[in-house]
Amino acid sequence: MSLWNLILMKMNKIKNQSQLLDARIVALEKKQNENLKELQVQLNKTYQELRPSKLLYRAISDIKEEPKIKNNAFETLVSIVGGFLSKKILVGKSKSVFKNLLGFTIQYVTTKFISKKI
Secondary structure (H helix, E strand, O other), X not given: OOHHHHHHHHHHHHHHHHHHHHHHHHHHHHHHHHHHHHHXXXXXXHHHHOOXXXXXXXXXXXXXXOHHHHHHHHHHHHHHXXXXXXXXXXXXXXXXXXXXXXXHHHHHHHHXXXXXXX
C-alpha cells in the first residue's frame, strides 16, 4: 500500500470522526433545547401555583372543606367582633388614656368570655 493511500484513508477516517462528532454535538444541542423548554414549562406551572391569589384560594378552600377549622374561624370572629363592639358601646371614642386602657381591657375580657362560652 502506498503512502498516498494511507494518507487518504487516514483523512477519510478523520472526516468520518469529525462528521460523527458534529452529529453528536447537534443531537446534544437539540436535547439541551428540549430540556430548556421543559424547564420553562415547569417554571411557569410553579409560578402559577405560587401566586398569592392561588395560595389564598387554596387556603379558603381548605377552610371550607374542614369543619373544625371553619368552626374555629367562626368562633374567633364572633369573639373579636363581640369584644370590639363592647368597647365601642361602653367607651366610644375617647382621647383619654385612662378610658382607652379601660376600653382595651373591656374588649380583651369580653373577647375571652365569648370565646370560652362558644
